[in-house]
Amino acid sequence: MQHRKPYLSTLSALLLAAGLATPAMAAVTIGGSMETDILLEGSNADGFSDNVQLDVEPRIFFQGDDKLDNGSSVIWKIWTGAENYRSDAAHNNDNNSGNGSRSWGNREAWGGWKGDWGSVRLGKIYSPSYLVLDWPYAAQGGSMHVEEVGLLGFNIDNSIVYDSPNLNGFTFSGMYALRTQQNQGDGNEYFADLTGGYSGHNASINVGYQQAKARLQNGSVGDEDKFAFIAGGYTFGDSGWTVRGGYKWWDCSGSAKAGAAAGTGDGFADNVGGCNYFTGPEQQQAWLQGMYTTGKHSFSVGYNYFWGAKDINGNRIDDSDSQTLLARYTYALSKNTSAYFDTRFSTNDTNGTIGATYGTSYKPGTDSYRLLIGTWTGF
Numbered sequence: 001m002q003h004r005k006p007y008l009s010t011l012s013a014l015l016l017a018a019g020l021a022t023p024a025m026a027a028v029t030i031g032g033s034m035e036t037d038i039l040l041e042g043s044n045a046d047g048f049s050d051n052v053q054l055d056v057e058p059r060i061f062f063q064g065d066d067k068l069d070n071g072s073s074v075i076w077k078i079w080t081g082a083e084n085y086r087s088d089a090a091h092n093n094d095n096n097s098g099n100g101s102r103s104w105g106n107r108e109a110w111g112g113w114k115g116d117w118g119s120v121r122l123g124k125i126y127s128p129s130y131l132v133l134d135w136p137y138a139a140q141g142g143s144m145h146v147e148e149v150g151l152l153g154f155n156i157d158n159s160i161v162y163d164s165p166n167l168n169g170f171t172f173s174g175m176y177a178l179r180t181q182q183n184q185g186d187g188n189e190y191f192a193d194l195t196g197g198y199s200g201h202n203a204s205i206n207v208g209y210q211q212a213k214a215r216l217q218n219g220s221v222g223d224e225d226k227f228a229f230i231a232g233g234y235t236f237g238d239s240g241w242t243v244r245g246g247y248k249w250w251d252c253s254g255s256a257k258a259g260a261a262a263g264t265g266d267g268f269a270d271n272v273g274g275c276n277y278f279t280g281p282e283q284q285q286a287w288l289q290g291m292y293t294t295g296k297h298s299f300s301v302g303y304n305y306f307w308g309a310k311d312i313n314g315n316r317i318d319d320s321d322s323q324t325l326l327a328r329y330t331y332a333l334s335k336n337t338s339a340y341f342d343t344r345f346s347t348n349d350t351n352g353t354i355g356a357t358y359g360t361s362y363k364p365g366t367d368s369y370r371l372l373i374g375t376w377t378g379f
Contacts, residue, residue: 026067026074032060037374041356045363055374056084059107072115079107093273094179095153095191095212097124108155118164125159127151128173128195129208129229136204137231137244137289140300141328141342144358146287149306150250152210152227152275153177156191169200180215180272187221189213189272205232214258215272218265223254225275233289245288256281256312278361279320279353280309296332301325306354322352337377344370 035057042050061079068074082102092100100106110123130151138147148154159177164170177191190213197206210227231246255274261267268274277283284307291300302325309320328342344356347367355361360368 027065029063029065030060031063031379032058033376033378034058035374035376037372039357039370039372039374041359041368041370043355043360043363043366043368045360045366045368048360048363048366054084055372058082061108072113074111075114075119075121076111078105078109080104081107091271093271094157095155095177095214095273096276097155110159110161112161116165118162121159121161121163123159124155124157125161125175126155127153127159127191127193127210128161128163128175129193129210129227130154132195132197132206132208133229133231133246136233137206137246137287140289140291140298140302140330141326141340141344142287142289142302142304145285145304145324145326145354146246146302148276149354150227150248150252150275150277150283150285152212152225152250152252152255153191153193153273159191169198170196171199172196180269182215182219182269187213189215189221202235202237203233206230212275213254214274215269216258216265217267217269219269222258222266222268225254226251227275240293242291242293243289244291246286248285250275250277250281250283252277252281253312253314260312279306279322279348279351279364280311280317282308282310282314284308298330298332299328300330301327306352309352317351319350320348320352322346322348322354324354324356333375336379337375339373339375341371341373343372 037055039055040052059081061077063077066074086099086102088101090100092106097106108124108126110121110125112119112121130147133147156177157179158181159175161175163173173195175193179189179191183189193210195208207230212225213221216222227250229246229248233242233244235242252275258268258274285304287302287304289300289302304324306322309317311317324344324346326344328340330338330340332338346354346356348354348365350365353361353364356368356370
C-alpha cells in the first residue's frame, strides 16, 4: 500500500518568499482504503427473505511521526470509517465502534512514543488479539468467524498499549484499558489483552489472551469475561501454498448476565459493550485454511467448527455445534487494488446459531449462505 506524505510545502514556500526561516515540519502520512462489494445473503429460516446488499467501506487516516532530539519519536494517528452499515443515530460502545456513528476517529485515535525499545500508545486503539487474528489469519474471506466471534472487544476506549520491537522474530504486545473511566471505588472496569508471537523460517505462531469487566447501570462492574487463542501457519517455500489454523475459547458469562438484565441496574451502562458471542456465552472454535497463490491469482478455502457451547448458568447446550465453509478467489488488478469473489456457507445443529453473516445468525438450527463480489484498494 502506498501512502501520501504531504509536508506542508505551501506554508514553507510562503515563508521563504517572505524572507523568513522555514520551521521544521513533522511528517504526516495520509492513507486509507476503499472496499466496494455487492453481496447476496440467504437462509432457510422461516420468515427470512434472501436479500441483496451493498457493502461500501471508505476509510481514511492521518498519521504523524515527529523525530525527537534523543532519537525517539512522538507518534499519533486518527483513523475514521464512513462505512454504509454505520448509523449516525447509533452510539459507539467503549469496546467496539464498528457499527456506531460516522464520527471523527471512530476506528482509532491515539498518541504516543516509539524508539528502539518499542512503542507506547494512549487512546482509542485496536486490541492486539483482534489485530493478530485480522491479519494474517482472517485474510482471504474469513473475517467474521476467525477475527470476530468470541472476541471481548475490538477498538477500546482509553487504552494504553505497548508493542515490543522485533526480537529475532519474536514480538509481544500488551493492552490495558480504563474503558469509560468511571471507576469510583465500587469495582474497577477494565479491558486487558496480551499477545505474543514468532515469525520466521516460513512459519508463524501466535497466542493471545483477553480479560475484561464492564461498567453496569448501577455503577458497579459485571462479572469477568475471558478469551484465549492460539494460531499458526506455514508457507511451503516458493510453491505458492500456505496453510493456517487455530483454536479459540471464550467465556462471556459476565456479558451474558449484563445483557439479560438490560433495562435494570444490572445491565450494561450507557455506551458500554460486551463480548461478541452467539450460540452460548461459553464456546470453543477451531479453524483450518489453505491458500494457493500464482502470479496475480489467489485461491483460498477455509473451515470453522464451533462446539462445547454452555448457557448463562454454565450448563452444556445440547446439539449446538456449528460449521462454516468459505472459499475465495482474488485477482490482483494492481499493486494496490484487488478484485475478489467469495462464498460462505453455514450449517447448525438444532440449537446452534452461527450464520454465514451477522444477518443470518439469529434462528437456531438453520443453514445460511453468502455470495460476495467486490474490490479493495489501498492508498
